[in-house]
Amino acid sequence: ATLRKLGLDVIELPADESLPEGVFVEDTAVICDGIALMCRPGIPGRLKEVDIIRTILKREGLIIIDIEDPLATIDGGDVLFTGREFFVGLSKTTNMAGAKAVASAFP
Template sequence: MTNTTFEFSRAITRRPAASIVDGLRAEHIGTPDLAQMLADHAHYVATLKRTGAEVIELPPLDDYPDGVFVEDTALCLPQGAILMRPGAPSRMGEVDEMETALRQVYGDVRRIEGPGHIEGGDILVTDREILVGRSARTDAAGVAELLSIISDWGHSLREVFTPPGVLHFKTDCSLLDGETILSTKRLEASGCFEGYRVINTAEGEEAAANTIRFNELVLMPAGFPRTAETLDKAGFEVVEINNSECAKLDGGMSCLSLRF
């Protein structure tokens, strides 16, 4: 039986646009270098392809500086795709741009109509449930509307809370396998992962929490040696990808693809 939570045959990515220098950020820690970001993005796409997956590479969107972060626009499940409703007003138009691509690969595409908001970065799909973190970008009404859609498809949803000052739920956690979560200590302390095996990021390496398990590989941001060693010792095959430029826009490994 395939494991639909981390075994994928396809992914959708979008090349960074030159306008990415104007992307949203919680705090200004530098302007992204487009050339470096393009190189890192190419490494990311090549790593996904290395697993045998097909990667649908969409063109840059100059009108949407954050368009490279495709994960926030949709939730892809085996039964269908759900278009999100971003909490950042400047990102609303990205959803329509993604709809065309999703309709080419999914027979059933639904949409969060609002008034609530929800972004894919707040959604962690595990073998047993879909965890949705309330955050500055995802509100109660958005979560409720998602629940009404996925209930049709037999999924259960559990609402959790993203720590204050953390942009998205998955900024602080990721799925490593059917039973194992990589999490910061601050997020695990909330009790949201009871019943799972949890591996914590090393002290001072909280930014390593946003990784992705993609088939046999774990893609993680480079520069977090103790967390990488922990994952290696736990038996995971880690590929480190430079994330210096995406990090300036609060972005990470999961943000850069839709996986299905």
């Protein structure tokens, strides 16, 4: 309610009990200036979440970029945008190839 009072558009998704990590929508995409880099989670069971969010972002008119490197993994929660530059933390779900995908998508 607070976000709507601030004049923001809010998209609500129905709960999906088969996706317990689905509440962490920030993990599925890195978004900046109308471009969405779709993440490839290091946990294969989370790929369905990415597909759901991809559909919504495409419907909202964002440009969708998919990671081409089959070895790249990235979790959007490991990415911080300062307004000027991106920081990507390497973790068990984000590797160097995933960090390079962010650099390529947002040069």
